Amino acid sequence: xxxxxxxxxxxxxxxxxxxxxxxxxxxxxxxxxxxxxxxxxxxxxxxxxxxxxxxxxxxxxxxxxxxxxxxxxxxxxxxxxxxxxxxxxxxxxxxxxxxxxxxxxxxxxxxxxxxxx
Numbered sequence: 697x698x699x700x701x702x703x704x705x706x707x708x709x710x711x712x713x714x715x716x717x718x719x720x721x722x723x724x725x726x727x728x729x730x731x732x733x734x735x736x737x738x739x740x741x742x743x744x745x746x747x748x749x750x751x752x753x754x755x756x757x758x759x760x761x762x763x764x765x766x767x768x769x770x771x772x773x774x775x776x777x778x779x780x781x782x783x784x785x786x787x788x789x790x791x792x793x794x795x796x797x798x799x800x801x802x803x804x805x806x807x808x809x810x811x812x813x
Contacts, residue, residue: 768803778799781793
């Protein structure tokens with residue numbers, strides 16, 4: 697058995713370059729991961745064998761947090777264009793367009809939520 701006590705591996709995620717940003721969101725290389733080996737600064741002396749008591753799994757006892765629906769602040773222009781879309785969807789009997797207008801009016805259409813940089 698090999699032990700890796702003296703080596704600490706640190707992973708850093710670097711800022712994307714200008715070329716990466718110009719290529720767009722779906723380019724394969726967005727960030728570069730670099731791994732560097734860092735020598736420990738101070739060696740701690742501790743017992744070689746520790747006894748573990750049985751602890752409760754805290755993940756299963758936590759209550760699930762409600763999922764917050766992402767909303768952006770819909771401007772007056774968004775509300776007007778959403779109302780026009782909704783009206784157009786109602787008149788042309790296109791429920792998808794009507795629903796898209798409602799989402800645009802409420803600010804839940806997802807615009808402005810896909811930024812990666």
